Amino acid sequence: xxxxxxxxxxxxxxxxxxxxxxxxxxxxxxxxxxxxxxxxxxxxxxxxxxxxxxxxxxxxxxxxxxxxxxxxxxxxxxxxxxxxxxxxxxxxxxxxxxxxxxxxxxxxxxxxxxxxxxxxxxxxxxxxxxxxxxxxxxxxxxxxxxxxxxxxxxxxxxxxxxxxxxxxxxxxxxxxxxxxxxxxxxxxxxxxxxxxxxxxxxxxxxxxxxxxxxxxxxxxxxxxxxxxxxxxxxxxxxxxxxxxxxxxxxxxxxxxxxxxxxxxxxxxxxxxxxxxxxxxxxxxxxxxxxxxxxxxxxxxxxxxxxxxxxxxxxxxxxxxxxxxxxxxxxxxxxxxxxxxxxxxxxxxxxxxxxxxxxxxxxxxx
Amino acid sequence: xxxxxxxxxxxxxxxxxxxxxxxxxxxxxxxxxxxxxxxxxxxxxxxxxxxxxxxxxxxxxxxxxxxxxxxxxxxxxxxxxxxxxxxxxxxxxx
Numbered sequence: 001x002x003x004x005x006x007x008x009x010x011x012x013x014x015x016x017x018x019x020x021x022x023x024x025x026x027x028x029x030x031x032x033x034x035x036x037x038x039x040x041x042x043x044x045x046x047x048x049x050x051x052x053x054x055x056x057x058x059x060x061x062x063x064x065x066x067x068x069x070x071x072x073x074x075x076x077x078x079x080x081x082x083x084x085x086x087x088x089x090x091x092x093x094x095x096x097x098x099x100x101x102x103x104x105x106x107x108x109x110x111x112x113x114x115x116x117x118x119x120x121x122x123x124x125x126x127x128x129x130x131x132x133x134x135x136x137x138x139x140x141x142x143x144x145x146x147x148x149x150x151x152x153x154x155x156x157x158x159x160x161x162x163x164x165x166x167x168x169x170x171x172x173x174x175x176x177x178x179x180x181x182x183x184x185x186x187x188x189x190x191x192x193x194x195x196x197x198x199x200x201x202x203x204x205x206x207x208x209x210x211x212x213x214x215x216x217x218x219x220x221x222x223x224x225x226x227x228x229x230x231x232x233x234x235x236x237x238x239x240x241x242x243x244x245x246x247x248x249x250x251x252x253x254x255x256x257x258x259x260x261x262x263x264x265x266x267x268x269x270x271x272x273x274x275x276x277x278x279x280x281x282x283x284x285x286x287x288x289x290x291x292x293x294x295x296x297x298x299x300x301x302x303x304x305x306x307x308x309x310x311x312x313x314x315x316x317x318x319x320x321x322x323x324x325x326x327x328x329x330x331x332x333x334x335x336x337x338x339x340x341x342x343x344x345x346x347x348x349x350x351x352x353x354x355x356x357x358x359x360x361x362x363x364x365x
Numbered sequence: 366x367x368x369x370x371x372x373x374x375x376x377x378x379x380x381x382x383x384x385x386x387x388x389x390x391x392x393x394x395x396x397x398x399x400x401x402x403x404x405x406x407x408x409x410x411x412x413x414x415x416x417x418x419x420x421x422x423x424x425x426x427x428x429x430x431x432x433x434x435x436x437x438x439x440x441x442x443x444x445x446x447x448x449x450x451x452x453x454x455x456x457x458x459x
Contacts, residue, residue: 060421060451061376061410079405084414092413 003365005071007052008330008350009038009358014054015350016072023326023340028350030072042099043362046107050364053126055096065096065112067126071364083112083120083129091116100156106163113153117144117170132182140206147171147209154314160217167238172209177238188238195229212256212314216263224266226256228274233293244293249280255317260325264292267327267343269312282307288343302346303337315358330356366391368445376449379407388447393426394437411449421452
């Protein structure tokens with residue numbers, strides 16, 4: 001790798017770490033957006049120079065979606081608000097939860113997921129976004145409930161080869177799937193349990209609190225989901241789901257990351273339970289499966305051995321595209337760990353940050 | 366009708382570093398519409414995309430809070446002081 005950057009969005013700012021030695025060491029002294037939450041970050045490498053995005057919550061002054069074309073030296077906020085509900089919709093963007101550039105064959109398309117539950121699409125590389133009306137007008141929407149973090153659309157998964165095929169994930173509404181570019185959407189939750197509902201209602205059509213969905217771009221029909229109690233796999237792009245949690249110390253958690261090169265390899269960061277959001281046994285461990293969830297193994301080489309009581313949130317674990325792959329995660333204790341060998345060994349990259357909300361990494365030069 | 370919009374330190378960067386900005390309009394809503402024409406990035410910090418005062422923004426016109434009722438209909442007398450403050454309720458946690 002030449003220059004790699006690691007964006008770490010925290011409760012009170014954005015750290016931009018840089019590495020020029022194939023991810024061995026990182027400079028971590030660039031901290032921006034002081035005292036502002038950075039719930040979402042993205043690195044768009046489809047153009048030169050790359051563009052980095054940040055979804056910033058300015059506290060009293062509302063949300064902000066901004067971007068930089070010089071790797072964070074300066075940031076652009078368009079004169080026109082880049083993202084907002086249309087007049088008369090009676091809704092206002094409360095938080096930008098996800099910024100997702102489309103695949104390389106749609107080089108100007110960027111998606112954004114917001115609170116309240118809505119998807120926005122940009123066709124000008126993120127300068128302006130329009131509401132995806134098909135999802136906003138979905139007849140299920142009045143029944144979608146907020147999750148513990150809010151009524152968030154937190155995950156956007158474009159199909160790598162079909163521009164009309166897109167999945168979104170919302171808490172607590174579940175997974176929705178469009179095959180016609182967003183005009184119509186179908187729930188894709190069959191087999192996922194809503195453990196918080198009465199026993200005879202635990203497999204609804206929608207209303208699940210799915211925390212994260214991931215897939216390998218070379219195998220887009222196979223999805224993995226971390227649910228609010230339950231880890232699942234789908235072999236038909238969300239048509240049905242089966243549990244793959246056997247071997248994990250808990251079926252609760254948020255973060256789930258697919259390996260960039262191996263379709264059967266997946267990383268999970270389990271938490272004890274929804275009422276005990278700590279690593280199981282207070283041991284800081286990432287779990288890896290190399291057979292699509294049939295078996296899991298803990299990874300802890302290089303991680304602290306002392307009891308650890310901080311969680312990893314849904315967007316705070318990520319993989320790079322290196323070979324061997326780098327895996328990174330940030331904790332609510334404000335520490336960032338990285339592995340240069342697919343999770344076999346870990347090292348501390350940054351510490352003493354505010355709690356980590358979002359992490360993204362890419363080679364940019 | 367011209368009023369003086371007085372800004373807290375955190376918003377002055379959106380007004381070229383100025384502590385106050387002249388706004389024109391007979392009511393708070395029309396005055397902020399005028400502000401949006403000249404300093405849109407400042408205006409959007411005060412109101413959401415539906416033109417509503419953001420939940421944790423306080424505005425006082427000549428010392429009287431505009432909260433409650435219809436804040437945007439608040440009359441602005443000539444020379445009014447429109448004071449903007451962040452509510453103590455709305456900061457980030459910690």
